[in-house]
Amino acid sequence: MSARILVVDDLAPNLHLFQAKLAAEYYDVLTARSGEEALKIAASERLDLILMDAMMPGMNGFEACAVLKGDPETWHIPVVMVTALEQTKDRIRGLEAGADDFITKPIDDFNMLTRVKSLLRLKMVTDQLLSHTGHTVGNSRPILQEINRKRGRVLMVHDQPRHIEKLVTALSEYHDVEVETDPVKAVRRAKGNFDAVVVSFVSNGFDGLRICASLRFNQESRETPILAIDDPENQARLMRAYDIGINDTVMRPVETQEFMARINSQLRRKFYADSLRENFNENLDMVVSDPLTGLGNRRFFERSTDPLIDALNSRGIPFSVIVFDIDHFKRVNDILGHDMGDHILREVSARLVTNMRAVDIVSRYGGEEFMVAMPNTTEAEAVAAADRIRALIAGTPIYVDGEALTITTSAGVSQVFKDEDMREALKRADAGLYRAKHAGRNCVFGSEQPKAA
Structure with missing residues (x-):
């Protein structure tokens, strides 16, 4: 799934x-x-x-x-x-x-x-x-190629600049590159208008993990892609780095073409996301995005499921909906504050959207509730997918101010049926979520089949 x-x-x-x-x-x-x-x-x-x-x-x-x-x-x-x-x-x-x-x-x-x-x-x-x-797909290539030609701003954090001279030279042909050797200055400078940050984990003068954690903590650099340079034998450190929120890695000895491919992928994703935001800002009357998480909002979800309903009614193609809810979120907000609550919402959003299929529709429906529509998916398949995501979220801590915080979610699932009002399917998914909450949370329940007329 x-x-x-x-x-x-x-x-x-x-x-x-x-x-x-x-x-x-x-x-x-x-x-x-x-x-x-x-x-x-x-x-x-x-x-x-x-x-x-x-x-x-x-x-x-x-x-x-x-x-x-x-x-x-x-x-x-x-x-x-x-x-x-x-x-x-x-x-x-x-x-x-x-x-x-x-x-x-x-x-x-x-x-x-x-x-x-x-x-x-x-x-x-x-x-x-x-x-x-x-x-x-067919007519969009010139548009994306134009975005790809954009020069990005890249900050490279390394305490021995001569070791990365070759990389800086190659990257400078296409992007604007700045090098910083001081970790405190690097974190401060990254709050500026940089499109990507490259952090060395093999530097002698600073802890690269700590720099990455600071970049993810700061609001201004939280969404900036991070590429880490490390030795291949340090997999435990790299796994910790991914938990903190880095985006990619390149192993020493660093091969220039490989490095360019990795950094360009991160810049493309950043530029596309920026283009999405610009498109939203230019069409405020058609905004369908949640500004906190970048996911679609309720309006987006309702619009995006209309074609699925048409395909279900005309061709019998099934689809299912999932309602996710963050457990005890009010308590998290009360204890840690709304800024940290927002950070958790963004992190849960990222885990949802990166672990669902590209065709799945993921939206923030309001508060701590998220909605997912899964095309060509039965309820049993959607329950399995929802439970996998639930386990992933519960099993990977979210780092808040350097502390590992375990966050769990509950979910309700319902398959939409032919000629059914979408609201009825959502009610069944909500009922499944209600059962999950009362079963102790951190679990997933499907819905009961609608009774025959």
Whole structure:
């Protein structure tokens, strides 16, 4: 019930390995044994990400990627090139073909899942931008390319600037780069108009984790993408960094093309999100966004489910709704204050939207209540998805002022039925939420089927 990923490799053991690893993270995985087969699947299936082996007989991964990126209907799908080749020329060849990122064999699970999650977030924001502006995939490419050409402002935090001279030189060709060696000044400067921050975790003069925690605590830098530089053996530290809220990592020794691909992905996502906000501001009478979380609001949810109702009534395509509610949120607000309450709302929102499918409609319905509509999904499938998200939120602490805070949610689920008033389906979902609250919270309940007339 999560994102749909296509894995392309001519070797069956590699396909099975990828499929097992991604399915364990609840991704919907499709497979192809050749570049030609991958193109056919991409033309007929909705995909959120493609993992493409570079070296295959017949049409290789570079060639297949170039075709995908040249097709008006598939150019927007992120492609990660999987290769055993580490030469710079092969990285450049992948970039020229349009690849968004790289994974080198043998596959490291942590690195692979980091790449997947980062690019799925980019795909989600791209889909949101297209949806909100009313453009189709086919006619939107010039618009997004114009956004991609924007020069960003990047702050690089490292106490040994000479170690990153090569990266600064390469990045400065496309973006405005500033380097800061003092951690206190770095946190203060990041409150300015920066589009991304790169933080070294291998510096001797400061704790990179502490800098990232401060950036996420400050209102002015809370949404700024963070890319961390670290050594591959420090996975425990990197996992802690992701809990704090960094967006991506690059491992030493840092390869310039890889670094450029990673930072450009973060900048694109930032620029698309900025474009979304600008679009909202220019059309205040049509605003459908919650200003605190950036999610759609009640009006957005109601508008977005109209096509699902039409598809249900005309073609019998099912869909289900989920109501999430943060447990004991009033107590959190009373104890920690409304600023911290807002931080928790934003964090829960981010976890909801990054762990649902790109086609799912996620909205803040009001207060601490969130609504999700899941197209082509039965109630049983939606209950399973809701319970997975509930467990994820409860199992990953939210850091508030340096302290780990456990937040739980309860949820009610209901499938919408043909020719039914949407309000009735929402009432059943609310009833499921009520049962979850009275069962002790931090759980999910489906609804009772509507009685036959």
